[in-house]
Amino acid sequence: MFKFIIAVLIALMPAAGLRRALYRSVFSYQIASSARVGWLTVIRVRSFAMGEGARTGPLNLFWGPIEVDIGAGARIGRLNRFTCAWHVMQERFKSWNYTPKLVLGKNSLVLDEHFFDIYGLVSIGDGSWIAGHGSQFWTHGLSVMERDIVIGQRNYIGSAVRFAPGSGLGDDNIVGLGSVISSRIACDNHIVAGFPAKPIRSVAEDKANGKYRFTFEDWKD
Numbered sequence: 001m002f003k004f005i006i007a008v009l010i011a012l013m014p015a016a017g018l019r020r021a022l023y024r025s026v027f028s029y030q031i032a033s034s035a036r037v038g039w040l041t042v043i044r045v046r047s048f049a050m051g052e053g054a055r056t057g058p059l060n061l062f063w064g065p066i067e068v069d070i071g072a073g074a075r076i077g078r079l080n081r082f083t084c085a086w087h088v089m090q091e092r093f094k095s096w097n098y099t100p101k102l103v104l105g106k107n108s109l110v111l112d113e114h115f116f117d118i119y120g121l122v123s124i125g126d127g128s129w130i131a132g133h134g135s136q137f138w139t140h141g142l143s144v145m146e147r148d149i150v151i152g153q154r155n156y157i158g159s160a161v162r163f164a165p166g167s168g169l170g171d172d173n174i175v176g177l178g179s180v181i182s183s184r185i186a187c188d189n190h191i192v193a194g195f196p197a198k199p200i201r202s203v204a205e206d207k208a209n210g211k212y213r214f215t216f217e218d219w220k221d
Contacts, residue, residue, distance in 0.1 A: 003027075004063075007044040014039075023048070035070075038078070043068075051106070064100060065089050066118050071106035071126065075216075082116040097145070105153065107216065120147025125155070125171070129214055132159025132177070139165050152188075156214050174203060174212055 010022040019037045023029045029048040031037065036055035043062045051072030060076055062068060064084030070076070084100040087093070100118045104110065105126035113133045116122055119140035124130065128151055135157060139147040146166035151157075155169050158177040168184040169192070175181070176193030185192055189207065190199040203212055 004042075004044045007042050011037075011040045011042045032072075038076075046100075057112075062102075064118065066100040066102055068102045070104045071108065073107040073216075074104045074109070076104075076110045077112040079113045080110055080116070081114075082118055084118045088119060098140075099147075100139075109216075120165070121150070123148070123150045125151055125153035127153055128155040128157070130157050131214075132157075134159055135161040135163075137163045141165055150184075156212070172203075172207070173199075176200075 006026060010019055010026065013019045013022060016036045020031050020035065023037065023043060024031055029043065031050045032052040034052045035050040038056045038058040038060065040058050041056050041060040045062050045064060045066045045068050048068045050070045053072055054070045054074045056076040057078035059078050060080045062082045065086055065088065066082065066084050082102055088098040098119050099121060101121045102116065102118050103123040105124055105128065107127050108124050109129040111131050114130055114135045116137045117139055122137050122139060137149055139149060144165045148166065149163050150168040152169055152171035154172045155175065157175040160178045161175050162180045164182045167181040170186050170188040172189045173187065174191050175197065176191065179193045179197040180195040182196040185197065185199065187199040189202055189204040191201055191203055192198065193200055206212055
């Protein structure tokens with residue numbers, strides 16, 4: 001709890017450069033000089049690395065024995081929670097093989113008010129966007145052993161999508177609003193939607209014609 005209080009005090013510092021410097025010196029986090037940690041973003045995890053040009057907005061929480069690796073150019077909005085209980089590191093939970101790790105690929109995006117339950121690996125590939133609001137990523141549950149969620153590259157995930165433990169996506173997909181991803185969906189270049197979600201149709205031709213574009217080049221800061 002003492003270290004959490006220290007993290008909160010660092011998060012309250014008024015200047016981004018000061019927050020970066022204190023997180024580096026106090027917790028030995030590896031935060032690149034051009035990376036930016038938003039105001040009141042509290043980081044109390046096992047390890048934390050943030051690449052060049054990556055940034056978070058305000059009021060995010062990283063909490064628990066999580067290894068965090070945020071790639072260069074990645075962006076995190078506001079009010080997102082990335083959590084795991086510290087007690088899973090106790091000897092009595094060893095047989096459950098908890099491996100809490102968060103990987104955000106280069107130029108990926110996590111927008112606002114999403115929840116990440118990180119008791120296994122959550123990996124979001126280069127250029128993939130967790131867009132909108134209120135999506136949830138779950139890596140533990142009743143008797144769950146296959147926890148990891150692996151999302152490929154350049155996916156666009158709409159608001160209020162739910163990922164179950166052990167689920168995932170291929171590359172270049174578009175996931176519809178409110179979908180529930182309950183398994184690994186290996187397709188590429190498809191619209192994926194439903195409960196449970198499944199591939200609906202290919203979007204390869206649409207993308208070749210310029211439809212479904214999402215890029216930071218169009219992002220107005």
